[in-house]
Amino acid sequence: MxxxxxxxxxxxxxxxxxxxxxxxxxxxxxxxxxxxxxxxxxxxxxxxxxxxxxxxxxxxxxxxxxxxxxxxxxxxxxxxxxxxxxxxxxxxxxxxxxxxxxxxxxxxxxxxxxxxxxxxxxxxxxxxxxxxxxxxxxxxxxxxxxxxxxxxxxxxxxxxxxxxxxxxxxxxxxxxxxxxxxxxxxxxxxxxxxxxxxxxxxxxxxxxxxxxxxxxxxxxxxxxxxAHLDGLNHTYIHAAADPEMARALALNAKMRRTGICGATETLLIDRGFADPAPVLKALADAGCELRGDAEVQAIEPRANPATAEDWDTEYLDSILSVKLVDGPAEAMAHIAAHGSHHTDAIVTGDAAVAERFLAGVDSAIVMWNASTQFADGGEFGLGAEIGISTGRLHARGxxxxxxxxxxxxxxxxxxxxxx
Amino acid sequence: MxxxxxxxxxxxxxxxxxxxxxxxxxxxxxxxxxxxxxxxxxxxxxxxxxxxxxxxxxxxxxxxxxxxxxxxxxxxxxxxxxxxxxxxxxxxxxxxxxxxxxxxxxxxxxxxxxxxxxxxxxxxxxxxxxxxxxxxxxxxxxxxxxxxxxxxxxxxxxxxxxxxxxxxxxxxxxxxxxxxxxxxxxxxxxxxxxxxxxxxxxxxxxxxxxxxxxxxxxxxxxxxxxAHLDGLNHTYIHAAADPEMARALALNAKMRRTGICGATETLLIDRGFADPAPVLKALADAGCELRGDAEVQAIEPRANPATAEDWDTEYLDSILSVKLVDGPAEAMAHIAAHGSHHTDAIVTGDAAVAERFLAGVDSAIVMWNASTQFADGGEFGLGAEIGISTGRLHARGxxxxxxxxxxxxxxxxxxxxxx
Structure with a gap:
């Protein structure tokens, strides 16, 4: 025809x-x-x-x-x-x-x-x-x-x-x-x-x-x-995060289902966070390939080297890029430079830092102490969804x-x- | 450059x-x-x-x-x-x-x-x-x-x-x-x-x-x-319209300012409306060129013949096309066929007819017993306006x-x- x-x-x-x-x-x-x-x-x-x-x-x-x-x-x-x-x-x-x-x-x-x-x-x-x-x-x-x-x-x-x-x-x-x-x-x-x-x-x-x-x-x-384009989502573990919550949320945000748009693709961890090793160990144990620099590999020996491209890649797979940062400003700058304005989360016990993150990160969905996998119309109580919009006009999220x-x-x- | x-x-x-x-x-x-x-x-x-x-x-x-x-x-x-x-x-x-x-x-x-x-x-x-x-x-x-x-x-x-x-x-x-x-x-x-x-x-x-x-x-x-494209707006005088209100609103809707997007461009009058002559006389007296068929010219001799094109023309000038209709269904069908989904008004004392018009006319602004010239952000209490949107998404009106x-x-x- x-x-x-x-x-x-x-x-x-x-x-x-x-x-x-x-x-x-x-x-x-x-x-x-x-x-x-x-x-x-x-x-x-x-x-x-x-x-x-x-x-x-x-x-x-x-x-x-x-x-x-x-x-x-x-x-x-x-x-x-x-x-x-x-x-x-x-x-x-x-x-x-x-x-x-x-x-x-x-x-x-x-x-x-x-x-x-x-x-x-x-x-x-x-x-x-x-x-x-x-x-x-x-x-x-x-x-x-x-x-x-x-x-x-x-x-x-x-x-x-x-x-x-x-x-x-x-x-x-x-x-x-x-x-x-x-x-x-x-x-x-x-x-x-x-x-x-x-x-x-x-x-x-x-x-x-x-x-x-x-x-x-x-x-x-x-x-x-x-339309929905990319879901290059971040979970950021702040220095004041509860270690067990951080481990559980990072694992869920990446590994619950790796192929959905709400999956976390990059994990940012504060250098001031007390306990990064169990977080990365839990991910590697669950079969997740970790990609990071020498500092990350020193924490979890199974991690592979990351390339510049990794920070801009939506894997939709059991792969996670991991980066250590010096505090919320660097984390937010990384998200602004590499994110896709879909869903980004912070894990922290510090309410002031959390609110700064929620206000400052320009994404359709911003989360505090929750898994990015909740980015879903059903989970939001909307009953159903026709899709998740990553555009800025008419409807978002x-x-x-x-x-x-x-x-x-x-x-x-x-x-x-x-x- | x-x-x-x-x-x-x-x-x-x-x-x-x-x-x-x-x-x-x-x-x-x-x-x-x-x-x-x-x-x-x-x-x-x-x-x-x-x-x-x-x-x-x-x-x-x-x-x-x-x-x-x-x-x-x-x-x-x-x-x-x-x-x-x-x-x-x-x-x-x-x-x-x-x-x-x-x-x-x-x-x-x-x-x-x-x-x-x-x-x-x-x-x-x-x-x-x-x-x-x-x-x-x-x-x-x-x-x-x-x-x-x-x-x-x-x-x-x-x-x-x-x-x-x-x-x-x-x-x-x-x-x-x-x-x-x-x-x-x-x-x-x-x-x-x-x-x-x-x-x-x-x-x-x-x-x-x-x-x-x-x-x-x-x-x-x-x-x-x-964006705002056309303002091909209608005022419809229903059979149950108050004659003096109908005269005043038609005159204001067309002639207050002819160059703004809220100006009425086509006047629809029910054949059952008691008193069309004073409405058309007031418009002609105010210097408005009327365009209609023989029936309209019989009511107001100064009216000129309308062509098919008139129903689709946004004059932005002291010109008004005038059409007699047999009730709300014909009026609404005319608006659906020729309007630009900007602002359309009904003049009537019959609340049920008015509500049917307000629900059934698919325009950014629908009005009952008011001048279409009110289509304006300031008049709507918005304080100012960047424009009037005739699109359907994100913002309307x-x-x-x-x-x-x-x-x-x-x-x-x-x-x-x-x-």
């Missing part, structure tokens, strides 16, 4: 999405929740068909030489399909953000202004491999009153079609517009380009995937993008329903003309 | 702005207010020099054939310079948004999360002709904790330099970083291009000027843009200090590791 065809396809989907978005914007929260419950039931009813479609994707993926990790992300079984349906139900239980009054002002001339949360409109989601995003992202957009145009990876297209068919049937059965959640039906990459330039048809794009996908989206998009809304100003008067 | 030189210039200014922004982000509100008061005093002290620089711009502008309207926008006199200084003082009196806690959540595991307002960082302002923007926009960015890179029109460069010199001296005298407000020193248009692509150095661009400037910025920018901030998540724990 040529680029022009992809553009017409996306324009047509955008027009249907806009019409659905108008209906969705006015739909009460309880009605949206009922429609999502119906969609979840349809996913359960279609479990066998979804699993069969997924088996075809898996076979094609294996034939095309997808890596084991890719195949695992692609795979759906009964448990994962049930988790997907339960996830849609969990989104349906979230509070409806639409219609919330953010602010109310009465002016001296009697005008009453309220700032009211409304949906953004049409959201484009571009994602890779994991087919559960079809249901998760579709549900989050729907519950926040937005129509969604979903474009999953070509390797998952049969799975995504099967999941989407269930979602659409479930929505329709509940009297909701099926066009509220649409799936781009073609695998052609030109469809991605058409979405990225669909100004006016798509109001915001959320890429969900690896760095190369996100980088392409950010480079080509004319539509605003809400974990993004859930509220980040998928905007607001309007509603002005009520009694005939006021402006003098 | 070549494009490459402009890029290096902007990169250098960006680096100095970033350093200043770090200091500004931590500066207490009272200290920022004192620095702005000092800047206002410096503007007053430099009034003669500013006026002399402006006289040179005026002479050059006249020699270059600038229109009378352009020359009026460019002109500074003692009154306008005093107003500029007073404007900076007014910004200094606004509440500091930085550090405000938007939300506080305590999680079952004991983690305490607060969402805290912080500055965006470095804001680029690209503007035309009116030199007072140098002071206004610089002060708004400063008070919200952001460093500003200002790029005014080449026709005002001497005036802008003189105003900027005063601002910078005033800030420095108060111990604030002069690099917090920088002015691009060259008139080369390549500087605009360099700003628009300065990802990482500039966090947000705000264009202030005519449609061609804003359109160029939106087309070329890789940096996020907070009048944007003042809060729209120049973002937030960070601050997580305080007692050693929590994630299970």
């Amino acid at each position: 040529s680029g022009i065809d992809a553009a017409s396809l996306i324009a047509g989907m955008g027009a249907r999405a806009r019409a659905a978005a108008v209906l969705l914007a006015a739909m009460p929260g309880a009605e949206k929740a009922r429609a999502l419950a119906s969609a979840a039931a349809a996913i359960r009813a279609d479990a066998a068909a979804i699993e069969a479609a997924n088996a075809e994707d898996m076979a094609a993926g294996a034939a095309n030489g997808l890596s084991g990790a890719m195949l695992d992300r692609l795979r759906l079984d009964a448990g994962r399909i049930e988790a997907m349906a339960a996830g849609v139900e969990a989104v349906a239980r979230l509070a409806d953000p639409v219609g919330q009054v953010i602010e109310r002002v009465e002016r001296p001339n009697g005008l009453v202004l309220t700032r009211v949360r409304v949906p953004i409109g049409v959201i484009g989601i571009i994602y890779e491999s994991r087919p559960n995003v079809t249901a998760d992202a579709g549900a989050l957009c729907f519950m926040s009153g937005n129509a969604a145009i979903l474009r999953g990876g070509s390797e998952a297209i049969r799975s995504n079609r099967a999941i989407h068919a269930a979602l659409a049937r479930g929505l329709e059965a509940a009297g909701a517009p099926a066009d509220a959640i649409q799936l781009v039906p073609i695998a052609d990459r030109a469809a991605v380009g058409a979405m990225l330039t669909a100004e006016g048809a798509i109001d915001m794009i959320v890429p969900r995937g690896g760095k190369s996908l996100v980088a392409r989206v950010q480079a080509e998009a004319r539509v605003p993008v809400l 974990p993004v859930a329903l509220e980040g998928l809304t905007t607001y309007k100003w509603v002005v009520r008067g009694t005939g006021q003309a402006r003098p | 070549s494009g490459i030189d402009a890029a290096s210039l902007i990169a250098g200014m960006g680096a100095r702005a970033r350093a200043a922004a770090v200091l500004l982000a931590a500066m207490p509100g009272a200290e920022k207010a004192r620095a702005l008061a000092s800047a206002a005093a410096a503007i007053r002290a430099d009034a003669a020099a500013i006026e002399a620089a402006n006289a040179e711009d005026m002479a050059a502008g006249a020699a270059n054939g600038l229109s009378g309207a352009m020359l009026d926008r460019l002109r500074l006199d003692a009154g306008r310079i005093e107003a500029m200084a007073a404007g900076v003082e007014a910004v200094a009196r606004l509440a500091d948004p930085v550090g405000q806690v938007i939300e506080r959540v305590e999680r079952p595991n004991g983690l305490v999360l607060t969402r805290v307002r912080v500055p965006i960082g470095v804001i680029g302002i690209i503007y035309e002709s009116r030199p007072n923007v140098t002071a206004d926009a610089g002060a708004l960015c400063f008070m919200s904790g952001n460093a500003a890179i200002l790029r005014g029109g080449s026709e005002a460069i001497r005036s802008n330099r003189a105003i900027h010199a005063a601002l910078a001296r005033g800030l420095e005298a108060a111990g604030a970083p002069a690099d917090a407000i920088q002015l691009v020193p060259i008139a080369d248009r390549a500087a605009v291009g360099a700003m628009l692509t300065a990802e990482g150095a500039i966090d947000m661009i705000v264009p202030r000027g005519g449609k061609s400037l804003v359109a160029r910025v939106q087309a070329e920018a890789r940096v996020p843009v907070l 009048p944007v003042a200090l809060e729209g120049l901030t973002t937030y960070k998540w601050v997580v305080r724990g007692t050693g929590q590791a994630r299970p």
Whole structure:
């Protein structure tokens, strides 16, 4: 299919999405929740068909030489399909953000202004491999009153079609517009380009995937993008840290799961900290490769030498760069120079130092005496997340329903003309 | 100066702005207010020099054939310079948004999360002709904790330099970083291009000027843009409108000032409205050209025929398109098809119809029984405005200090590791 065809396809989907978005914007929260419950039931009813479609994707993926990790992300079984349906139900239980009054002002001339949360409109989601995003992202957009145009990876297209068919049937059965959640039906990459330039048809794009996908989206998009790029996170053990807490948090922040964006990638340790050896020993014992200079290697002999590149590397693996610093100023300067403004933590018993760190480190999430692995919408109590934004505008950090809304100003008067 | 030189210039200014922004982000509100008061005093002290620089711009502008309207926008006199200084003082009196806690959540595991307002960082302002923007926009960015890179029109460069010199001296005298407000020193248009692509150095661009400037910025920018495009606003007189209120609001909404973005451009009148003739007569008597079909011309003989183009035209002049409609559904459909999502108003005594209009019209500002000319940050009680956003993300409608901030998540724990 040529680029022009992809553009017409996306324009047509955008027009249907806009019409659905108008209906969705006015739909009460309880009605949206009922429609999502119906969609979840349809996913359960279609479990066998979804699993069969997924088996075809898996076979094609294996034939095309997808890596084991890719195949695992692609795979759906009964448990994962049930988790997907339960996830849609969990989104349906979230509070409806639409219609919330953010602010109310009465002016001296009697005008009453309220700032009211409304949906953004049409959201484009571009994602890779994991087919559960079809249901998760579709549900989050729907519950926040937005129509969604979903474009999953070509390797998952049969799975995504099967999941989407269930979602659409479930929505329709509940009297909701099926066009509220649409799936781009073609695998052609030109469809991605058409979405990225669909100004006016798509109001915001959320890429969900690896760095190369996100980088392409950010480079080509004319539509605003809400994106997550790097999670080059630091945990800083201050001199006044409790040694046992420092050991436990460093271990958890790095090793609980190494592949998630909230994992710590660089450990900064004050030269004044009493007990660095047990911290590094616990990490090395857990199978973490440590990288540092001679001073670090003197503390933990299993550490390897670090190169300049290490301080700018998001490993997403069992590797940790370790650096000794002389106090908070040097730690904060290192984070400013090498961090990605995602999540950075300090471990200390000194409240004044902690507050200085929390105020001075310019990251979406700053933490005191907690594991950076808590950087997650569910852990933040948001119920779910469409992603974590490392941009500075609109929404920052974990993004859930509220980040998928905007607001309007509603002005009520009694005939006021402006003098 | 070549494009490459402009890029290096902007990169250098960006680096100095970033350093200043770090200091500004931590500066207490009272200290920022004192620095702005000092800047206002410096503007007053430099009034003669500013006026002399402006006289040179005026002479050059006249020699270059600038229109009378352009020359009026460019002109500074003692009154306008005093107003500029007073404007900076007014910004200094606004509440500091930085550090405000938007939300506080305590999680079952004991983690305490607060969402805290912080500055965006470095804001680029690209503007035309009116030199007072140098002071206004610089002060708004400063008070919200952001460093500003200002790029005014080449026709005002001497005036802008003189105003900027005063601002910078005033800030420095108060111990604030002069690099917090920088002015691009060259008139080369390549500087605009360099700003628009300065990802990482500039966090947000705000264009202030005519449609061609804003359109160029939106087309070329890789940096996020907070922009105002069209103000194709409607006033809809519902059947249940009070006739005298309808007359007064239509007249004010169109004719109070025709050149501002909140002016009404299209008047929709219900066929069921009792008394359209006095409304149209008042407008025609006030010198407004009316454009409509035969039905409209039958009501007001001075009306001219409307073409299809009229419904999509932002006149910014004493011209008004007028259309008769059959009730709220047709009015709202017309607004959806032809409006620019800026400001739309209904005049009616029927509260249920009004609420349906307020909920169903997808504009940044929706009004009931009020003049669309109230679409203004000052009138909304925001104290000042950097502009009115017609985009849907980050900020919508009048944007003042809060729209120049973002937030960070601050997580305080007692050693929590994630299970």
